[in-house]
Structures are given as C-alpha cells and as structure tokens.
Amino acid sequence: xxxxxxxxxxxxxxxxxxxxxxxxxxxxxxxxxxxxxxxxxxxxxxxxxxxxxxxxxxxxxxxxxxxxxxxxxxxxxxxxxxxxxxxxxxxxxxxxxxxxxxxxxxxxxxxxxxxxxxxxxxxxxxxxxxxxxxxxxxxxxxxxxxxxxxxxxxxxxxxxxxxxxxxxxxxxxxxxxxxxxxxxxxxxxxxxxxxxxxxxxxxxxxxxxxxxxxxxxxxxxxxxxxxxxxxxxxxxxxxxxxxxxxxxxxxxxxxxxxxxxxxxxxxxxxxxxxxxxxxxxxxxxxxxxxxxxxxxxxxxxxxxxxxxxxxxxxxxxxxxxxxxxxxxxxxxxxxxxxxxxxxxxxxxxxxxxxxxxxxxxxxxxxxxxxxxxxxxxxxxxxxxxxxxxxxxxxxxxxx
Amino acid sequence: xxxxxxxxxxxxxxxxxxxxxxxxxxxxxxxxxxxxxxxxxxxxxxxxxxxxxxxxxxxxxxxxxxxxxxxxxxxxxxxxxxxxxxxxxxxxxxxxxxxxxxxxxxxxxxxxxxxxxxxxxxxxxxxxxxxxxxxxxxxxxxxxxxxxxxxxxxxxxxxxxxxxxxxxxxxxxxxxxxxxxxxxxxxxxxxxxxxxxxxxxxxxxxxxxxxxxxxxxxxxxxxxxxxxxxxxxxxxxxxxxxxxxxxxxxxxxxxxxxxxxxxxxxxxxxxxxxxxxxxxxxxxxxxxxxxxxxxxxxxxxxxxxxxxxxxxxxxxxxxxxxxxxxxxxxxxxxxxxxxxxxxxxxxxxxxxxxxxxxxxxxxxxxxxxxxxxxxxxxxxxxxxxxxxxxxxxxxxxxxxxxxxxxxxxxxxxxxxxxxxxxxxxxxxxxxxxxxxxxxxxxxxxxxxxxxxxxxx
Numbered sequence: 001x002x003x004x005x006x007x008x009x010x011x012x013x014x015x016x017x018x019x020x021x022x023x024x025x026x027x028x029x030x031x032x033x034x035x036x037x038x039x040x041x042x043x044x045x046x047x048x049x050x051x052x053x054x055x056x057x058x059x060x061x062x063x064x065x066x067x068x069x070x071x072x073x074x075x076x077x078x079x080x081x082x083x084x085x086x087x088x089x090x091x092x093x094x095x096x097x098x099x100x101x102x103x104x105x106x107x108x109x110x111x112x113x114x115x116x117x118x119x120x121x122x123x124x125x126x127x128x129x130x131x132x133x134x135x136x137x138x139x140x141x142x143x144x145x146x147x148x149x150x151x152x153x154x155x156x157x158x159x160x161x162x163x164x165x166x167x168x169x170x171x172x173x174x175x176x177x178x179x180x181x182x183x184x185x186x187x188x189x190x191x192x193x194x195x196x197x198x199x200x201x202x203x204x205x206x207x208x209x210x211x212x213x214x215x216x217x218x219x220x221x222x223x224x225x226x227x228x229x230x231x232x233x234x235x236x237x238x239x240x241x242x243x244x245x246x247x248x249x250x251x252x253x254x255x256x257x258x259x260x261x262x263x264x265x266x267x268x269x270x271x272x273x274x275x276x277x278x279x280x281x282x283x284x285x286x287x288x289x290x291x292x293x294x295x296x297x298x299x300x301x302x303x304x305x306x307x308x309x310x311x312x313x314x315x316x317x318x319x320x321x322x323x324x325x326x327x328x329x330x331x332x333x334x335x336x337x338x339x340x341x342x343x344x345x346x347x348x349x350x351x352x353x354x355x356x357x358x359x360x361x362x363x364x365x366x367x368x369x370x371x372x373x374x375x376x377x378x379x380x381x382x383x384x385x386x387x388x389x390x391x392x393x394x395x396x397x398x399x
Numbered sequence: 400x401x402x403x404x405x406x407x408x409x410x411x412x413x414x415x416x417x418x419x420x421x422x423x424x425x426x427x428x429x430x431x432x433x434x435x436x437x438x439x440x441x442x443x444x445x446x447x448x449x450x451x452x453x454x455x456x457x458x459x460x461x462x463x464x465x466x467x468x469x470x471x472x473x474x475x476x477x478x479x480x481x482x483x484x485x486x487x488x489x490x491x492x493x494x495x496x497x498x499x500x501x502x503x504x505x506x507x508x509x510x511x512x513x514x515x516x517x518x519x520x521x522x523x524x525x526x527x528x529x530x531x532x533x534x535x536x537x538x539x540x541x542x543x544x545x546x547x548x549x550x551x552x553x554x555x556x557x558x559x560x561x562x563x564x565x566x567x568x569x570x571x572x573x574x575x576x577x578x579x580x581x582x583x584x585x586x587x588x589x590x591x592x593x594x595x596x597x598x599x600x601x602x603x604x605x606x607x608x609x610x611x612x613x614x615x616x617x618x619x620x621x622x623x624x625x626x627x628x629x630x631x632x633x634x635x636x637x638x639x640x641x642x643x644x645x646x647x648x649x650x651x652x653x654x655x656x657x658x659x660x661x662x663x664x665x666x667x668x669x670x671x672x673x674x675x676x677x678x679x680x681x682x683x684x685x686x687x688x689x690x691x692x693x694x695x696x697x698x699x700x701x702x703x704x705x706x707x708x709x710x711x712x713x714x715x716x717x718x719x720x721x722x723x724x725x726x727x728x729x730x731x732x733x734x735x736x737x738x739x740x741x742x743x744x745x746x747x748x749x750x751x752x753x754x755x756x757x758x759x760x761x762x763x764x765x766x767x768x769x770x771x772x773x774x775x776x777x778x779x780x781x782x783x784x785x786x787x788x789x790x791x792x793x794x795x796x797x798x799x800x801x802x803x804x805x806x807x808x809x810x811x812x813x814x815x816x817x818x819x820x821x822x823x824x825x826x827x828x829x830x831x832x833x834x835x836x837x838x839x840x841x842x843x844x845x846x847x848x849x850x851x852x853x854x855x
Contacts, residue, residue: 071591079584088583119590120583160591166599167590367581 001031001042002286005049009282009322012053020053037293044293044315045286048322052278066316067309068151071160077306078116080299082368083292083391086383087227087267088117089364090393092124093357095223098263098395099125102221105135108195110142110188111227118164126171136174138220139164140198142182142191142229146330184232185327187252195222195259221262228267231333235274249334253346257398264348264396266339270382270389273321273333285321289314291385298369336380336392349399350379357381452506454521459512462532463540478528513539533557574598 011020157179168175508524509531542552544559553559571585574594579585
C-alpha cells in the first residue's frame with residue numbers, strides 16, 4: 001500500500017493525471033473506510049492525496065469531522081492513551097525534581113492540550129509536599145490562537161483558570177493563572193515577552209532598597225513546559241530560504257536560553273515530517289501514523305463517537321502533512337536527535353530522567369495496552385508502541 | 400493435585416513439588432511470560448536446558464479443546480488422560496494409570512501455535528499445557544469475557560474472575576457521579592468538573608479573609624498584577640487564588656474573551672499606540688522601559704515577529720466561498736474555455752446521479768455550454784465552496800495536459816453503474832461524514848457531457 005501511495009504521490013506531483021487516477025482508483029478499492037487499521041490508514045492517505053490533487057489550499061480539515069471538545073470531554077480523551085499522558089507523566093516527574101527547595105515557581109505551559117496536564121501536576125506537587133509548605137505556583141499558559149487537534153470547542157481561558165485555581169486551592173497549593181494569546185508563527189513571542197517582563201519587574205520590585213522583604217529575594221524557578229507545541233514553529237533553515245537568518249526553532253531556543261530557565265521540558269512526536277519532498281514525507285508519515293490506527297482498538301470500540309473523533313484527528317494530521325505546502329503545513333515534526341542538536345546549539349544540556357520518572361512512566365503504561373513501552377535514548381525517555389518510537393520527552397537545563 | 404502427579408508420576412518426590420510449583424507459577428504469572436522459560440528450566444535442571452524434553456506443538460484447535468478426554472458415562476471432560484482414568488475408577492469402569500518407569504523421565508514442553516509468537520520457537524516453549532493454553536488465549540485469542548463495570552475484556556475466564564473481584568476497589572468517583580479507573584483521569588476531570596467549584600464555594604465562603612492574612616505579600620502581588628499583565632497584553636487576565644477572582648479579572652478582559660480572535664486582533668492593532676493605563680507610583684521609570692521592551696520584544700525574531708497575522712481571524716473560510724465564486728464568475732465571463740475545460744462530475748453521498756447534473760449546471764452558472772471538456776475533479780464539500788476551489792485548482796494542475804488525457808473508462812463507470820465507478824468513489828469517499836474530496840473523470844470533450852446525460 002505504501003508503494004501505491006508513493007506512486008500516486010509521484011504521479012500527482014508530476015501532474016500525470018492518468019496514472020494518478022488509476023492508482024487512486026485502486027487504492028479506493030483496497031482501502032475501505034471500515035477496513036482494518038492498515039486500510040483505514042491507507043484511506044486517510046488517499047483522502048489527503050486527493051485533496052492535494054484538488055489543491056484546495058484553504059481547507060485543511062474542512063471535510064473532516066473534527067470534534068471540538070468540551071473541557072471535560074477533552075480531559076477524558078487525552079487520558080485514553082499514553083500519547084499525551086506519557087509527556088505529562090514524564091514532565092511532571094522532572095518538574096517536581098527541578099523545583100525541589102524553591103518557594104516560588106513560574107511554570108510556562110506551551111501545550112496543545114489546553115492545560116490538561118496541570119491538574120496532575122498540581123496534584124503531584126500537593127502529594128509531594130504533604131506536611132510542608134508547597135511552593136507558590138504562577139502558571140502562564142500560551143493560549144494558541146491557531147490550533148491543530150485536539151481542538152477545543154471554545155477556549156475560555158478565564159473559566160479554565162478559575163477552575164484550576166479552585167482545584168489548586170482544594171489541594172492546598174497557591175496558584176496564579178494567566179493566559180497569554182500566542183502563536184507559533186512568531187515563535188510564541190508574546191509568551192516570551194511576558195516572561196521577560198515579569199522577570200524584569202520581579203527584579204525591580206525585589207531589588208527595591210525600600211522593600212523590607214529580604215526573604216522574598218529568591219528568584220522564581222522558571223519552568224518551560226512544551227508539550228507537542230514546538231513542531232508548529234517554522235523549521236526552515238537559512239540554506240533552504242536565504243531570507244531566513246536562523247530557523248524559528250533555533251531562535252526560540254536561543255530566546256528561551258536568554259530567560260535562564262530552571263528547566264525546559266520538550267515533548268514531541270519522534271518522526272520527521274520536515275522533508276520538502278512529498279514522497280519523503282509520505283513515507284515517514286505512513287510509517288508513523290499506523291501507530292495511532294493500530295492502537296485505537298485497544299482503547300476505543302468500533303463505532304464509538306470518541307473513536308471517530310480520534311481517527312478524524314489523525315486524518316487531519318495526515319492531510320496536513322500530505323496535502324499542504326508552505327505555511328499551511330504546520331505538522332512539521334522533527335526526530336528527537338535533531339531537536340537535541342538545536343537545543344545543544346542554544347546551550348542547553350539534557351538532564352537524565354531520574355529513576356522516579358522512569359518508574360512513574362512505567363506505572364502509567366501499565367494502565368494501558370501491553371504494546372506500549374518506554375526506553376531511554378541518551379538522556380531522553382521515549383514512548384514506544386511495539387518497539388517503535390512514538391513520542392520522546394527531554395528535560396533541559398542551561399549548560 | 401493429581402494433575403501434577405500424573406504428569407511427572409515417575410519423578411521423585413522432590414521433583415514433583417518442583418513441578419507443581421512450576422505449574423502454579425506459569426498459570427498465574429501471565430504477564431511475565433517471556434521470562435518464564437528460563438526460570439522454569441533453572442528450577443528443574445539447574446544450569447542447563449533440557450535437551451530431552453519432548454517439544455509438543457498442538458494445533459490451535461486441539462490446544463483450545465478444553466477437555467479432550469471425556470468420560471463415556473457422564474460426559475465429564477478432562478484435560479489429561481490420567482485424570483479421566485482416575486475418574487473412571489469412580490464409575491467402576493476399567494481404568495489404567497500409565498506407569499512410567501524411572502528410566503523414561505520424559506519432560507514435555509509446549510510451543511505456541513502462532514507462528515509469529517516468541518513462544519512458537521521450541522527454545523521459548525512453555526513447560527505446561529495450561530500455561531501455553533492460557534498464553535495462547537491471552538495473546539492470540541478473542542477477549543470474550545467483559546467486565547460490566549469497566550468494560551475491560553479478558554480472554555481467559557479466570558483472569559476475568561480475578562479482575563471482577565478487584566474491579567471497583569481502585570475506582571475514583573467524582574461528586575458528579577462519574578467513575579474513573581485511572582487516577583490521572585479522575586484528577587483532571589475533578590479539576591475541571593463543576594462539582595468541585597460548587598464544593599469549594601461551600602467550603603470557602605470567605606476566601607477574602609484568608610487573603611487578608613497574607614496582606615503584605617498580596618501587596619506585592621497586586622502591584623505586579625496591575626503593572627504587568629494589563630500593560631503588556633491587554634487580552635490576558637491575571638487571577639490569583641488568594642485574591643477574590645472577580646475583582647482581579649477586569650470586566651473588560653472578560654468581555655474581550657467572548658470573541659478572542661477578534662478582540663485580540665483589535666488589541667494587537669492598538670497595542671503599540673496605547674500606553675499602559677496606569678503605572679505604579681513607586682516605580683515610574685522601570686515600567687516605561689518595560690513597556691518599550693514589550694513593544695519591540697518580538698524583534699528578536701526579526702521580520703517574522705512583525706507578522707502578527709495570527710491575531711487576525713482566519714480569513715480563508717469566509718473568503719474562499721465568496722472570493723472564489725467571484726473568481727469563477729470572472730473566469731466564466733472572460734474566457735469560457737477555462738471553465739469548459741473542466742468536466743465537473745460531482746456527487747454527494749445522498750445525491751443521486753440526476754442531482755449531480757443539476758448541481759453541475761448550477762455551479763457552472765456563468766458557463767452556458769453543457770459540453771464540458773478536459774478533466775474534472777469533483778470536490779463536493781460543505782456549502783459547495785470546495786467545488787469552486789476545485790474548479791480553479793484542477794484546471795491549473797492538469798490543465799496543460801488536457802488534450803492528451805485518456806479517459807480510461809472511469810467516467811463511463813460512473814455513468815454506467817451506480818455502484819461502481821466514479822460516483823461510487825465519490826460517494827464512498829464521503830464516508831458518511833460531510834462529503835469528502837473525490838477524484839473525478841478526466842473526461843474528453845464529448846465524454847463528460849455524455850456521461851452526465853446518461854446518468855440523468
């Protein structure tokens with residue numbers, strides 16, 4: 001099937017209408033919408049190729065039933081599979097380690113799941129600090145103005161913030177919440193500005209000689225938590241496009257570095273969709289997206305609404321990788337090694353995940369189907385399905 | 400257990416205990432199967448594998464036949480012949496226990512019939528029949544035992560029974576009535592569930608008083624909150640768990656969130672001109688510089704930083720329908736040939752072939768000629784806008800090759816049989832959702848017209 005899709009993609013790109021048409025026809029017959037996971041995967045690619053052939057650039061996901069989640073629906077949905085939970089669990093664990101002994105913590109959340117990680121983070125803080133005074137947590141959330149799946153029905157961050165604060169209070173944690181509208185297209189500049197401004201103001205206030213609170217002089221621990229959000233940053237390098245001085249990704253890391261964070265956590269899908277060549281992208285997408293299709297049987301029954309939503313979200317991604325070019329193609333995942341390189345160039349150093357983090361992840365995976373696993377790669381931790389890399393998590397400190 | 404006795408009846412007493420221990424390990428420890436064979440071998444014959452063990456490969460059917468040895472009197476089945484023989488004794492039937500001599504200590508190992516399985520390899524064989532049977536069920540069998548409470552499914556009845564006993568004991572229940580088996584899901588749900596909000600409203604009726612206890616610290620925080628967020632990003636809100644929420648979240652910003660995209664847009668546009676509403680008296684110099692820094696902060700990203708397109712409402716969906724319609728009309732007026740070059744075959748999952756003709760002629764409004772040549776890609780979609788986009792898109796794509804295109808009979812199929820051919824492709828692509836994109840025929844001049852004619 002992969003070969004057929006490749007041929008079809010080549011034909012479409014060469015505007016060889018006849019072979020394209022033939023192969024589309026064949027694919028359509030061998031990949032029924034109610035087929036097995038591989039057939040449904042193929043069908044998703046078929047759709048994407050047809051869309052590409054039709055060149056409807058303004059219509060990403062327009063013919064997909066992309067579900068817009070309510071808050072509670074999304075909370076339930078992200079926990080169905082380790083896809084996001086893995087990153088949450090690994091991140092929570094290292095963040096707890098990093099803030100140990102600090103009394104004021106500023107967590108910046110750049111995540112696609114709209115704060116779905118935060119309750120578990122607050123809960124782990126509360127659990128860890130039982131009998132001790134937990135740190136005061138300021139949470140700055142990047143509220144994406146453009147988003148990919150999972151999509152929110154209506155992101156009312158005020159409401160979300162009130163709920164989180166309430167929840168934190170019920171756990172005995174003092175939480176401040178702030179949502180900053182942001183976008184990857186300028187490298188989350190508004191969030192970085194926000195952090196920088198806050199740092200400068202804190203320094204001013206605490207550095208004020210008339211201020212009597214000497215014990216407050218401790219600087220906030222700054223944690224940057226990036227869950228599946230950085231691949232939306234543009235990856236184009238100067239050698240590909242001379243008008244670019246430095247890729248947005250590298251710039252982002254440099255900007256982060258200048259904020260001297262206590263820790264940066266990056267969780268991304270471990271796959272390469274950055275190729276400019278359609279066939280290259282198609283191959284890596286086909287050899288990656290079988291995983292979500294393969295796993296769905298283990299947690300969602302046939303015909304369930306959630307399963308439709310879940311598969312439509314994968315289709316959205318496939319469509320984005322295959323049908324679109326330029327700025328519209330936002331699913332530009334990079335493999336772990338390339339991210340590591342960028343981070344190293346920005347003078348970050350990966351810190352190993354503690355045994356505790358590994359244990360937490362393992363315990364989390366126990367709650368899911370047997371095909372899931374985790375392993376260490378260098379300092380990072382990788383989620384696997386049947387031995388194939390799915391998502392990686394890395395924790396960085398300034399070197 | 401006689402079952403263990405007969406399997407190793409000729410072994411010594413100590414070996415017997417070893418064997419029964421092994422049986423119980425392998426039947427309960429299903430999750431650690433890959434580790435099992437070495438452990439077992441070690442226990443029976445330390446330090447070396449068992450080269451004499453008889454490797455038994457049963458077909459799935461034989462393996463799954465639960466009780467192969469059936470008593471002809473009462474139809475009771477047994478897994479082992481020896482057990483049946485012992486049973487026959489109860490019926491006063493002739494019975495015979497095989498007496499194995501000590502020289503024939505034949506150990507048996509069982510492989511999994513599934514070829515792709517690690518236990519298919521004799522070197523990874525399992526030591527007892529029950530073990531391999533349960534393994535086969537669990538790993539390759541249908542999970543027909545379902546827990547009614549949590550929907551978890553099991554292939555082996557005993558696993559299911561064991562689960563039933565503990566299911567619900569590690570369950571989490573929200574006040575709203577929803578049950579969770581995973582703590583993380585429960586925690587997350589709990590945080591966002593209204594039940595918590597109601598509860599905390601009861602428990603903390605005077606959160607204001609609590610805040611006052613901490614007044615010195617609050618002073619700083621409120622200073623920070625007035626100077627920081629409002630001046631920097633007007634669309635943001637600052638709320639604190641210690642402060643009463645309503646008072647710290649300005650009404651204006653709440654309102655602005657009702658339509659985030661639009662208000663963000665406006666605010667972004669106005670941001671550079673609008674100075675922070677009020678600066679803290681104690682810090683006149685610093686906030687100003689901060690404010691400047693904010694306005695230019697994005698410059699670290701160079702030109703890209705200036706493009707704050709994201710704040711604008713996404714223009715495409717609204718534009719595409721009207722703009723493309725205009726474009727299409729323009730094309731139709733300027734040179735009908737372009738549109739004529741598109742054989743539009745469209746269909747929705749509900750629309751029959753005759754509808755498709757009407758649809759086509761409606762969409763190609765500016766074009767009066769019913770004869771459509773060249774190729775067409777039908778893209779029925781929401782509100783028909785996709786079709787227009789397609790009309791443009793496909794012409795640019797396959798346009799140059801139009802004259803030489805082969806028809807391939809695909810269009811014929813579409814017109815000829817409702818179940819095959821193009822319309823089926825289009826319909827099936829729709830997949831019951833909104834109708835998806837579909838490839839349509841690369842029709843020659845006369846064919847496209849004919850097709851539509853035939854199908855109507």
